[in-house]
Amino acid sequence: MIEYRPLRVALLGAGSVGAQVARLLLENKAELAARVGAELELVGIAVRNLDSKRADGVPAELLTTDAESLILGADIVIEVMGGLEPARTYILQALNSGADVVTANKALLATHGTELFDTAEQVGAQLYFEAAVAAAIPIIRPLRESLAGDTVTRIMGIVNGSTNYILDRMDSAGLTLEQAMAEATELGYLEADPTLDIEGIDASQKAAILASLAFHTEVPLDKVYREGITKITAEQMIAAKRDGYVIKLLAICERIAANEDHEDGVSVRVYPALIPREHPLGAVRGAFNAVFVEAVAAGSLMFYGAGAGGVQTASAILGDLVSAAKRHVAGGPGLADSVHANLPVLPIDAVNTRYQITLETSDAPGVLAKVASIVADGGVSIETVEQNADDKDTATIEIGTHEATDAALTAVVNHLAASEVVESIISVLRVEGI
Ligand code: HSE
Numbered sequence: 001m002i003e004y005r006p007l008r009v010a011l012l013g014a015g016s017v018g019a020q021v022a023r024l025l026l027e028n029k030a031e032l033a034a035r036v037g038a039e040l041e042l043v044g045i046a047v048r049n050l051d052s053k054r055a056d057g058v059p060a061e062l063l064t065t066d067a068e069s070l071i072l073g074a075d076i077v078i079e080v081m082g083g084l085e086p087a088r089t090y091i092l093q094a095l096n097s098g099a100d101v102v103t104a105n106k107a108l109l110a111t112h113g114t115e116l117f118d119t120a121e122q123v124g125a126q127l128y129f130e131a132a133v134a135a136a137i138p139i140i141r142p143l144r145e146s147l148a149g150d151t152v153t154r155i156m157g158i159v160n161g162s163t164n165y166i167l168d169r170m171d172s173a174g175l176t177l178e179q180a181m182a183e184a185t186e187l188g189y190l191e192a193d194p195t196l197d198i199e200g201i202d203a204s205q206k207a208a209i210l211a212s213l214a215f216h217t218e219v220p221l222d223k224v225y226r227e228g229i230t231k232i233t234a235e236q237m238i239a240a241k242r243d244g245y246v247i248k249l250l251a252i253c254e255r256i257a258a259n260e261d262h263e264d265g266v267s268v269r270v271y272p273a274l275i276p277r278e279h280p281l282g283a284v285r286g287a288f289n290a291v292f293v294e295a296v297a298a299g300s301l302m303f304y305g306a307g308a309g310g311v312q313t314a315s316a317i318l319g320d321l322v323s324a325a326k327r328h329v330a331g332g333p334g335l336a337d338s339v340h341a342n343l344p345v346l347p348i349d350a351v352n353t354r355y356q357i358t359l360e361t362s363d364a365p366g367v368l369a370k371v372a373s374i375v376a377d378g379g380v381s382i383e384t385v386e387q388n389a390d391d392k393d394t395a396t397i398e399i400g401t402h403e404a405t406d407a408a409l410t411a412v413v414n415h416l417a418a419s420e421v422v423e424s425i426i427s428v429l430r431v432e433g434i
Helices: 016-027 029-036 067-072 087-096 106-123 140-146 161-173 177-186 201-215 234-242 310-330 367-377 406-418
Strands: 007-012 040-046 076-079 100-103 152-158 245-256 265-276 288-295 299-306 352-362 382-389 394-401 422-431
Touching: 007 016, 007 067, 007 087, 007 310, 016 029, 016 040, 016 310, 029 040, 029 310, 040 067, 067 087, 076 087, 076 310, 087 100, 087 106, 100 106, 100 310, 106 201, 140 201, 152 201, 161 177, 161 234, 161 245, 161 288, 201 245, 201 265, 234 245, 234 422, 352 367, 352 406, 367 382, 367 394, 367 406, 394 422, 406 422
Parallel strands: 007 040, 007 076, 076 100, 265 422
Antiparallel strands: 152 245, 152 288, 245 265, 288 299, 352 394, 352 422, 382 394
C-alpha cells in the first residue's frame, strides 16, 4: 500500500540516456510506485535548448531551461547531462538542498568526486552512480555492498566498449586500427571526442571510481597510469593470436604489498595488454564490457554485459532511483563510502607484470646470447624465446618474461633498444591474466 507522499524527481538532460530514463519512469510509474512505496513524479526535465530535436517519449510539457528552480523543488535529482560544468554546480545545489542525486557522470566523479561525496555526507544526502561505470552492468553496488565484508585484491576490467569493439575487429576480421575505428565511428560507439576512448581516458576515469570503492581510498585521476590503443598494430594482433593471446584495453586496480621500496599501496592503471584467449575477459567480444574481480573470500567473480547505450544506462539509473526513493521512504541519512584505508596510489614502476618484447636483430653468432645477457643483467628472467630468421640478414626474436617490476622491464627494453645487435624494437606489450 502506498502511504508516503509522492517523491519529486527532477531530470537534468534529455539526450540518449535522459530520454530513456523519462520513458521508463513514465511507462513503469505504477510498478515503480509499488516497489518503492511512494509515487515517483517526474516534475521536470532540464535542457539547454527547448527547440532541440528530442527522442519520442520525452514529454514537451516537462521541458525547462530553468534547472536551478527544478532542482530546488526536487527530492531526487537525476543528472545525465554529462560534462564537468554545469553538472558539478547543479549536483552541489541538489545535495545542499537535501536532495539525493543519481548520476551517470564518470568524468565528473573521477575529477570532483571528493567534493561531491563530502558534500553529500555533510548534508546527509546520498549520491548514487551505478551507471557511471559499465552502464547496465551492476558493479558499483557489488563493490559497495555485496563485497563490503570481503577484501578485494584485484579488479581487471574491459570498461570501454568502443575500444573493445575496435580491438575485437582487428583481432577477428584482421582490420587495421584505422579501419576498425572508422567502423566504430559509423556505429556511433565512440565519444564525441574519440580521444577519450582511444587514449584510455574514459577507462581511466572508470578505473579511478572502481579502485576508490574497492580499496576505500581516494584515487586522484592523475595517479592513474594510462596508455591508449593508438599504437596497436595489425601485426601485433596477428602475433598475439598465433601465441594464444588477445589484446584488450584493460583497467587494472590492484593491491600491492609493501616491500623494501614502498609501503602497502594500490596500483590503478589502464593499458592495452595481452591476455590468454581462454581467460574469461578474452571472450568479451564487440562493444561489451566485463569486470573481473578477485576477493580473498569470494574468489574470482565476473560481471558482464552492455557497458554503454541509452536504455542500458537508463536501467542502472532507474535502479539507483528506486534505492534513493526507498531511502526517502524509510528515512535516515545517506550512507557515505569510506576512504579510511587511505592507501598510497603507487607509480607504474612498482607494479609487477610481464612483458612480451619483439625485436629485430642482426642474424650473427652471439646475438641471442647478447640479448639474453641484457635481459639477465636487468634482473629479469626470460620465460619463452622464439627466433625467426628471415631471408635478409636479420632475425626476429620474441621474448616472454617472467614477472618483474615494470621499472626493471622498462629498463631492459631501453638497454635492448640501445644495443648494437638490436636493429629495432618491433613490439612491447604487457601480459596479464596469467
Ligand atoms: N565511450 C564509452 C565506451 C561509453 O565506449 O564504453 C560508455 O561509458
